[in-house]
Amino acid sequence: MAGSDGSGLTGPLVRGVAMRSTAALGAAAAVIAVTAAEAAHDEGRVDEAGFVLVGVVALGLLFLAYHLWRGGGVRIAVSRTVAPQVGVRVLPVPTTSAPQRDAIRLDGITVRYGLRLALDDVSLRVGAGEIVGLLGPNGAGKTTTVDVCCGLRRPIAGTVCVLGHDATTSSADLRRSIGVVPQETGLYPELTGAEYMSLFAAMYDVKSSPARIEQVLALMGLWDRRNTRIGGFSGGMKRRLALARALLHDPPVLFLDEPTLGVDVHGRRALWDHVSRLRDEGRSVLLTTNYLEEATALCDRVVILDEGRVLADERPDALRRQSGTTLLLETDGDAQLLARILAERCDVEATVTDGVVAVSLPRDDLTAHVVRVAADAATVTSVRTEQPTLEDVFLRLTGQELRE
Amino acid sequence: MSSWWRAFDGGLRTQLRSFLRTPMTAFLVLILPINLLLLLSLFALTGYNAPTALVMGEDTAAARSYVEALEDTHNSFELRPMDLATAQDQLKRARLVAILEIPPGFEAGVQAGHTVPVNLTLDNVNLDMAEDVRRAVPAAAVIFAARNAFPEVRIEADLRNLLPRDTGYVQYLGVSAVALAACIAGAVLGGTVTAREWELGTARLSQLAPGGAAAVLAGRLAAAAVAGVVASSVTALIVWFGYSVHPVHPLEVGLTLVATVFACTMLGGLVGAGLRRVMPVAPLLIGTLLPFYLDSGALEPQRFDGEWLFALAHLSPTYYSVGVMEHAYHGLVVTPEPRWLLLLALVAIGLASLAALPRVARR
Ligand SMILES: Nc1ncnc2c1ncn2[C@@H]1O[C@H](COP(=O)(O)OP(=O)(O)OP(=O)(O)O)[C@@H](O)[C@H]1O
Ligand SMILES: [Mg+2]
Numbered sequence: 001m002a003g004s005d006g007s008g009l010t011g012p013l014v015r016g017v018a019m020r021s022t023a024a025l026g027a028a029a030a031v032i033a034v035t036a037a038e039a040a041h042d043e044g045r046v047d048e049a050g051f052v053l054v055g056v057v058a059l060g061l062l063f064l065a066y067h068l069w070r071g072g073g074v075r076i077a078v079s080r081t082v083a084p085q086v087g088v089r090v091l092p093v094p095t096t097s098a099p100q101r102d103a104i105r106l107d108g109i110t111v112r113y114g115l116r117l118a119l120d121d122v123s124l125r126v127g128a129g130e131i132v133g134l135l136g137p138n139g140a141g142k143t144t145t146v147d148v149c150c151g152l153r154r155p156i157a158g159t160v161c162v163l164g165h166d167a168t169t170s171s172a173d174l175r176r177s178i179g180v181v182p183q184e185t186g187l188y189p190e191l192t193g194a195e196y197m198s199l200f201a202a203m204y205d206v207k208s209s210p211a212r213i214e215q216v217l218a219l220m221g222l223w224d225r226r227n228t229r230i231g232g233f234s235g236g237m238k239r240r241l242a243l244a245r246a247l248l249h250d251p252p253v254l255f256l257d258e259p260t261l262g263v264d265v266h267g268r269r270a271l272w273d274h275v276s277r278l279r280d281e282g283r284s285v286l287l288t289t290n291y292l293e294e295a296t297a298l299c300d301r302v303v304i305l306d307e308g309r310v311l312a313d314e315r316p317d318a319l320r321r322q323s324g325t326t327l328l329l330e331t332d333g334d335a336q337l338l339a340r341i342l343a344e345r346c347d348v349e350a351t352v353t354d355g356v357v358a359v360s361l362p363r364d365d366l367t368a369h370v371v372r373v374a375a376d377a378a379t380v381t382s383v384r385t386e387q388p389t390l391e392d393v394f395l396r397l398t399g400q401e402l403r404e
Numbered sequence: 405m406s407s408w409w410r411a412f413d414g415g416l417r418t419q420l421r422s423f424l425r426t427p428m429t430a431f432l433v434l435i436l437p438i439n440l441l442l443l444l445s446l447f448a449l450t451g452y453n454a455p456t457a458l459v460m461g462e463d464t465a466a467a468r469s470y471v472e473a474l475e476d477t478h479n480s481f482e483l484r485p486m487d488l489a490t491a492q493d494q495l496k497r498a499r500l501v502a503i504l505e506i507p508p509g510f511e512a513g514v515q516a517g518h519t520v521p522v523n524l525t526l527d528n529v530n531l532d533m534a535e536d537v538r539r540a541v542p543a544a545a546v547i548f549a550a551r552n553a554f555p556e557v558r559i560e561a562d563l564r565n566l567l568p569r570d571t572g573y574v575q576y577l578g579v580s581a582v583a584l585a586a587c588i589a590g591a592v593l594g595g596t597v598t599a600r601e602w603e604l605g606t607a608r609l610s611q612l613a614p615g616g617a618a619a620v621l622a623g624r625l626a627a628a629a630v631a632g633v634v635a636s637s638v639t640a641l642i643v644w645f646g647y648s649v650h651p652v653h654p655l656e657v658g659l660t661l662v663a664t665v666f667a668c669t670m671l672g673g674l675v676g677a678g679l680r681r682v683m684p685v686a687p688l689l690i691g692t693l694l695p696f697y698l699d700s701g702a703l704e705p706q707r708f709d710g711e712w713l714f715a716l717a718h719l720s721p722t723y724y725s726v727g728v729m730e731h732a733y734h735g736l737v738v739t740p741e742p743r744w745l746l747l748l749a750l751v752a753i754g755l756a757s758l759a760a761l762p763r764v765a766r767r
Contacts, residue, residue: 059752150612172407172614180612186605188418190425199414203613203620205407229425245609 102161103128103253103284104149109158111144111308118144119155120308126253126284131275133299134288135390137398140305142288143183146255149286150180163253176204179251181259183288185242189231193222193241196230197248204249216244219274221267235262243271254278256287260294272298292390302390306398316390323388323396327359327367329374330382341377346370411615415623419597423631433593433631437585437639444581445647448574453482454501456537457491466511469551470522474504474544481537495527502526502537514552571734578643579733582657583664583725584697586636588690590665593628593635594672595685597621602680607765618762625673625758632665649733656732656743663750664725668693670757671721677764696720724749 104126111119119141126132134142147153148160151170160167165174188196197217201209217223220240230238239262246254254275260268275285275298289295295302296316304312312319331338339350339357346369349360359370367385374380388396423430460467475483481501486494491503505523507513513520524541528534598621601607610620640657643649651657676685699713700723717723724746727739739746 059748059755062752152608152611170611172616175612175616176614178612180609182605182608184605184608186607186609188422188604188606190422191418195418195421199418200609200613203407203411203414203610203615205410205614 101127103130103163104132104286105159105161106145106148107159107161109145109148109155109160111141111148111153111155118308119148121158122305122308122310123158124303124310124313126286128284129279129282130300131279131285131287131298133295133302134286134305135290135292135295135302135394136288136305139307140398141308142305143257144308145305146180146182146257146286146288149255150178151175176249177251178253178255179246179249180255181239181242181246181257183257183261185238187230187233187238187241190229192227192229193217193233194226196241197226197245200245200248206249212248212250216247219247219270220244221270236264236267239263240267240271247274252283254283254285254287256285258288258290260289260291268294292394296390304394304397311397312393319393320388320390323393324360324362325364325367326386326388327361327370328382328384328386329357329359329371329380330355331357331374331378331380333378338374338378342370342374345373407614408616408619411610411613411619412623412626414615415610415620416627417623419624419627420630423627430631433589433635434638436592437582437589437636438642440585440588441578441581441639441642444577444584445574448577454536455499456481456483457494457500457503458483458485459488459491459503459505460485461506461508462510464511466514466552467506470506470510470544470548473547473551474540476547477540477543481540492525495525498527500527501534504537504541571736575647575649576730576734576736578647579649579729580697580726582636582640582643582733583660583729584693584722585639586632586661586664587668587693587697587720587722587725589635590629590632590668591672591675591689591693592686593632594625594669594674595676595679595689596672596682597624597628598673598676599679599682599685600676602677603682607680611765616762617765621673621677621761621765622758625669628673629665629669632669633662636661636665643733651733652735653732656728659747660725660728660732660750663728663747663754664721667721667725667750667753667757670754670761674757674760674764677761678767693720693722697722697726700726721750721753724753 102125104124106122106124109119109122110117122141122145124132124145134145136142144153148155149162149167151167151174154168162174163177165171167174188199191199194213194217197213198209200206201213206212214223217226220243222237222240222244225233225237230241233241239260243256243259246256256275260271263271272294275287279285279300287294287299299316302312302314302316302319303310314322329338335352335355335357339352339359342348342350342357342359346359346366348362348366348370351358357374361367361370371380371383374383423433458471460471471483483504484500488503488505491500494500495503503523503525505525507521507523510520510522522541522545524537526534526537601610601617601621601624607617607621611617613620640661644651644657672685672689675689676682679685679688696717696719700717700720723739727741727746728743728750730736730738731743741749
């Protein structure tokens with residue numbers, strides 16, 4: 001369709017003007033019809049049934065006019081290209097251009113809430129069969145990123161592509177192919193677990209739904225409680241029900257916003273196992289989490305966000321390696337003195353905790369040198385190295401603890 | 405079934421189930437319209453039978469004839485015979501609006517052709533009632549004089565009524581209360597139902613479902629409309645059987661009720677989707693619809709108090725609803741617009757709100 005490729009504005013503009021003119025004519029016709037009918041009625045030429053008929057026809061015309069005005073029915077990309085949004089590029093169609101393996105792809109996404117910049121030029125990718133974890137302190141922009149991917153929030157700049165669809169249009173096809181667990185679990189307290197699942201099975205047109213509902217409820221350990229009203233569920237059970245709902249229509253892409261918040265160890269492990277299996281089947285998962293254990297156990301890649309910016313995007317082990325190692329030395333002598341000597345002679349950071357000297361090594365090849373200097377300076381009774389945890393990495397990058 | 409219809413159906417069923425499972429909500433839904441009817445009935449009643457003491461200084465044929473004439477004047481007071489001391493005491497305690505004294509020697513005075521004073525003591529705190537009593541006393545004198553063929557008065561009213569029967573104020577107001585009840589019940593239900601979707605966080609889920617949020621909300625609003633029709637039907641039946649206002653056009657009553665609830669449920673639903681919080685929904689909708697109702701000429705036929713107010717009244721569904729409802733029950737024509745247009749306006753308000761819903765839901 002001309003104009004839908006964004007190559008020129010004339011086509012859409014002409015079409016827009018034409019539609020609005022037609023709409024105005026339709027509305028005028030409706031008004032004239034009613035006025036004429038009323039006049040005829042006053043003169044006794046039209047009975048009341050005729051009147052209602054004219055009214056209904058007029059109403060129909062008005063609605064047609066309204067739809068044309070909005071550009072409904074003839075839904076082309078007019079409004080997207082005509083109404084300019086700062087910096088929004090028109091997406092190339094991924095299936096025809098360069099082969100596109102990313103299930104989720106964000107490029108230069110910027111989101112504002114009023115004056116607050118929630119996401120600042122965020123780019124990230126999730127490949128087919130990949131689990132990516134989004135980590136960041138509260139308010140970093142994790143939920144906003146998920147919202148942008150689902151089409152719930154429009155970026156002011158950048159492109160977002162999910163399974164080859166422009167996510168900002170949030171088409172029905174796209175909605176069918178994603179499963180979402182929002183941060184705020186949306187449940188109807190007056191329904192039972194089974195009824196809640198049936199509702200969504202119907203909305204997503206899930207095939208052989210009773211069997212599928214049983215499958216996902218059993219997976220989340222809720223099958224026995226299926227006839228309990230959700231209002232009577234515990235917090236963790238509610239979370240598990242939300243997960244079951246997201247898995248129900250077996251979507252190729254999953255967005256999980258703090259999926260295991262408040263879920264017990266059992267439920268968490270069951271979910272991790274299941275999500276790992278989904279990855280093995282080639283499905284993609286973007287999850288936000290505050291549990292480093294979860295990120296370490298589950299994610300192929302970890303993206304660390306802070307104040308709307310991507311600080312790191314790496315495999316968890318690579319992230320840890322980048323952060324260097326810690327050397328732990330124990331001595332018979334004065335630990336404080338040893339720490340001072342090491343700091344001076346080796347140009348490293350050395351601290352003392354509980355009588356143990358901890359030396360941060362920016363590079364692994366420094367280990368031998370530091371140990372030699374230490375042995376010369378004091379009687380060293382034990383030497384250990386320690387890999388940083390993801391928590392340490394996080395702390396170093398964002399300057400904040402992950403969980404308060 | 406398309407995904408839109410599946411979402412609509414899901415919303416409808418869930419909401420109906422929700423109504424049935426929360427009996428307190430269902431009870432409140434039923435009570436609200438009845439309360440509105442009671443409120444307006446009380447309002448009408450307080451201005452209807454103003455208690456007036458009748459102190460008879462003598463029990464003669466002439467005195468009785470004057471009292472009869474007084475009762476025949478078109479008034480809104482209720483005469484209560486009592487002695488002067490009791491009357492004065494009750495007037496002081498605000499139990500009476502006025503004391504009317506037929507003095508001793510009334511008959512003799514009248515027959516002698518003297519001017520006879522009929523004492524009227526008024527508690528003029530309520531001007532409306534006071535005026536009513538003031539007007540009635542001389543009017544009764546005219547009737548009294550005509551009946552007794554006194555020579556001086558030769559005026560006779562040649563009355564031609566527009567309508568075959570009088571419409572009592574309570575009956576008139578009761579009918580407009582049915583319209584108001586349907587409006588408010590529909591609007592509050594609609595607004596609560598949609599706002600709750602955001603409060604529960606489920607709106608986000610229906611926005612992500614293939615059918616979209618508007619379909620789910622439309623389904624919920626359909627259920628709310630069903631509940632609204634049931635609730636306001638009770639009010640309509642109370643006016644019908646309790647107040648004995650037998651509708652001239654019973655089918656029209658039903659049609660108006662459905663159209664009104666439809667219009668207001670959808671409008672309320674739109675407001676709820678805009679507010680996204682349940683708390684402010686009811687105060688805002690009731691607070692807006694009530695003044696519009698008073699402005700809509702609902703209290704008296706054709707009392708619009710000025711062009712601007714009259715024009716303003718057209719903004720609210722209550723205007724259209726009261727217009728048709730008065731016709732349906734009493735056969736009264738209280739608006740300049742024809743009835744079909746009033747009904748059409750209600751349907752149009754509902755449809756326009758429904759059409760705007762996807763936009764507001766997506767915001
Ligand atoms: N609806 C909104 N209106 C205004 N500001 C918002 C809104 N939603 C989020 N924000 C702001 O945007 C920023 C990012 O919020 P977001 O919810 O994406 O953070 P998050 O990383 O998910 O945090 P958390 O770990 O607490 O869930 C925050 O500063 C927040 O205050
Ligand atoms: Mg969040």
